[in-house]
Amino acid sequence: xxxxxxxxxxxxxxxxxxxxxxxxxxxxxxxxxxxxxxxxxxxxxxxxxxxxxxxxxxxxxxxxxxxxxxxxxxxxxxxxxxxxxxxxxxxxxxxxxxxxxxxxxxxxxxxxxxxxxxxxxxxxxxxxxxxxxxxxxxxxxxxxxxxxxxxxxxxxxxxxxxxxxxxxxxxxxxxxxxxxxxxxxxxxxxxxxxxxxxxxxxxxxxxxxxxxxxxxxxxxxxxxxxxxxxxxxxxxxxxxxxxxxxxxxxxxxxxxxxxxxxxxx
Amino acid sequence: xxxxxxxxxxxxxxxxxxxxxxxxxxxxxxxxxxxxxxxxxxxxxxxxxxxxxxxxxxxxxxxxxxxxxxxxxxxxxxxxxxxxxxxxxxxxxxxxxxxxxxxxxxxxxxxxxxxxxxxxxxxxxxxxxxxxxxxxxxxxxxxxxxxxxxxxxxxxxxxxxxxxxxxxxxxxxxxxxxxxxxxxxxxxxxxxxxxxxxxxxxxxxxxxxxxxxxxxxxxxxxxxxxxxxxxxxxxxxxxxxxxxxxxxxxxxxxxxxxxxxxxxxxxxxxxxxxxxxxxxxxxxxx
Numbered sequence: 104x105x106x107x108x109x110x111x112x113x114x115x116x117x118x119x120x121x122x123x124x125x126x127x128x129x130x131x132x133x134x135x136x137x138x139x140x141x142x143x144x145x146x147x148x149x150x151x152x153x154x155x156x157x158x159x160x161x162x163x164x165x166x167x168x169x170x171x172x173x174x175x176x177x178x179x180x181x182x183x184x185x186x187x188x189x190x191x192x193x194x195x196x197x198x199x200x201x202x203x204x205x206x207x208x209x210x211x212x213x214x215x216x217x218x219x220x221x222x223x224x225x226x227x228x229x230x231x232x233x234x235x236x237x238x239x240x241x242x243x244x245x246x247x248x249x250x251x252x253x254x255x256x257x258x259x260x261x262x263x264x265x266x267x268x269x270x271x272x273x274x275x276x277x278x279x280x281x282x283x284x285x286x287x288x289x290x291x292x293x294x295x296x297x298x299x300x301x302x303x304x305x306x307x308x309x310x311x312x313x314x315x316x317x318x319x320x321x322x323x324x325x326x327x328x329x330x331x332x333x334x335x336x337x338x339x340x341x342x343x344x345x346x347x348x349x350x351x352x353x354x355x356x357x358x359x360x361x362x363x364x365x366x367x368x
Numbered sequence: 369x370x371x372x373x374x375x376x377x378x379x380x381x382x383x384x385x386x387x388x389x390x391x392x393x394x395x396x397x398x399x400x401x402x403x404x405x406x407x408x409x410x411x412x413x414x415x416x417x418x419x420x421x422x423x424x425x426x427x428x429x430x431x432x433x434x435x436x437x438x439x440x441x442x443x444x445x446x447x448x449x450x451x452x453x454x455x456x457x458x459x460x461x462x463x464x465x466x467x468x469x470x471x472x473x474x475x476x477x478x479x480x481x482x483x484x485x486x487x488x489x490x491x492x493x494x495x496x497x498x499x500x501x502x503x504x505x506x507x508x509x510x511x512x513x514x515x516x517x518x519x520x521x522x523x524x525x526x527x528x529x530x531x532x533x534x535x536x537x538x539x540x541x542x543x544x545x546x547x548x549x550x551x552x553x554x555x556x557x558x559x560x561x562x563x564x565x566x567x568x569x570x571x572x573x574x575x576x577x578x579x580x581x582x583x584x585x586x587x588x589x590x591x592x593x594x595x596x597x598x599x600x601x602x603x604x605x606x607x608x609x610x611x612x613x614x615x616x617x618x619x620x621x622x623x624x625x626x627x628x629x630x631x632x633x634x635x636x637x638x639x640x641x642x643x644x645x646x647x648x649x650x651x652x653x654x
Binding site: 104111112119120122123124125126127128129130132180183185187190191193194195196197198200203205207208209210212213214216217218219220221224225241244248251300301304305306307308322326338339342345348349352353354357358361 | 370371372373374375376377378380381383384385386387388390391392393394395396398399402455458461462466467469470471472473474475476477478479480481482483486487488490491496497498499529537538540541544582586590592593611614615618623626627630631633634637638641645
């Protein structure tokens with residue numbers, strides 16, 4: 104790389120870093136600031152109290168647990184249903200395969216707010232409202248197509264001879280799936296988990312309509328903190344807490360993040 | 369090597385299709401059904417035919433919202449896609465230094481959508497916000513509550529901040545999959561940087577790009593959470609997008625009209641997606 108190229112990149116990515124990090128810096132700064140008057144403390148002073156409050160309040164603790172529960176369930180569902188489907192698309196041709204792929208794409212492109220109304224009625228009838236299970240299920244509507252698509256590209260990258268050798272060695276299909284295929288596409292599983300996580304963790308519209316009285320995730324707990332006298336410091340502390348799992352996920356998949364989409368359309 | 373034909377592969381799809389049927393197909397059919405009814409309660413619904421559709425499409429506010437959504441999509445895609453591709457191109461030669469940049473741009477993707485507005489509003493707060501204080505010092509009166517242009521600027525900025533990472537990651541994925549030999553061949557032929565991009569890189573990343581374009585199109589066209597939390601469609605409906613109108617219908621319990629509106633929105637989104645896929649595949653065949 105030339106000297107000019109290096110300077111250009113330093114300047115561009117330096118600016119990008121400022122642009123990306125500025126809102127985070129603001130959030131972290133506010134989360135350590137006292138924003139509502141409290142006995143013995145001065146407004147605007149540095150404080151740990153906001154974080155202490157997040158862990159002291161039972162409804163905020165419960166929200167963190169609810170969010171982690173539904174996201175884990177959703178990712179598990181997407182992998183369990185997505186792996187066999189992705190394998191079918193990667194290894195076989197069958198009647199209607201292109202149509203199913205297009206239908207999956209179409210449902211990925213259907214805005215969640217469109218489905219929110221009937222989902223509420225449907226889930227109310229089968230007792231899935233106010234529970235993390237309901238949210239986990241409904242987020243599959245947009246995450247399962249993504250999961251199938253990423254997993255398919257990773258399975259396609261494994262040569263078919265690999266499967267055939269395993270079957271000749273006497274592996275049954277389930278045995279092959281768990282003992283051979285999954286280890287072979289481990290980075291793909293990581294990337295799938297990452298993308299399912301980011302689309303599910305941050306979703307608000309369906310999560311709101313499905314949690315009327317209980318089972319509220321972090322996002323709804325944050326909404327509930329807004330009111331007549333909003334404690335912005337507390338809101339920002341909870342926001343920072345809500346970022347931790349996501350940032351951890353980025354760290355785990357950092358070397359594979361861009362490989363999930365080596366693409367075949 | 370061509371895959372073998374086997375209709376038994378359908379069995380492998382059953383868990384996925386069952387799940388999609390329950391959470392996507394049945395609800396969508398239900399919306400379609402609601403859209404032809406006047407619904408008072410779940411048990412009290414009257415068939416009224418396509419009346420809601422007629423009412424909505426006669427109303428100029430629907431077309432105004434459609435125009436605003438289309439404009440917002442055009443601005444968002446027009447900024448984010450070229451910028452994202454350019455950043456990915458710059459990243460390409462950085463080998464292991466690319467990873468920290470990818471991690472950086474991925475960070476906004478894990479922020480809950482309802483907090484993105486909150487973070488930006490605090491940032492531009494004229495007294496407490498970092499950017500707000502700078503603007504106050506420079507004498508810029510940034511007023512996103514009552515100046516329509518400023519609301520637009522804030523929503524576009526927040527949306528770009530939120531999604532630029534997805535464009536960079538996917539474009540980078542496509543670009544880094546190009547075999548090195550292509551670039552070497554181009555260098556031997558003395559191809560210019562523009563020519564390399566136009567004839568080598570761009571054709572090879574169209575797969576990744578079409579997914580980016582589709583995802584960014586629908587998420588910007590149906591933007592809801594950020595727009596609503598920033599200014600609830602104001603000032604004077606200047607940022608009332610299609611999804612905000614739809615949410616207002618749901619919020620006022622006019623379920624029949626909400627369903628008809630939802631179907632219209634889905635129809636628009638899917639028509640664009642379908643046209644896009646058709647154009648792509650006819651280009652690929654050429």
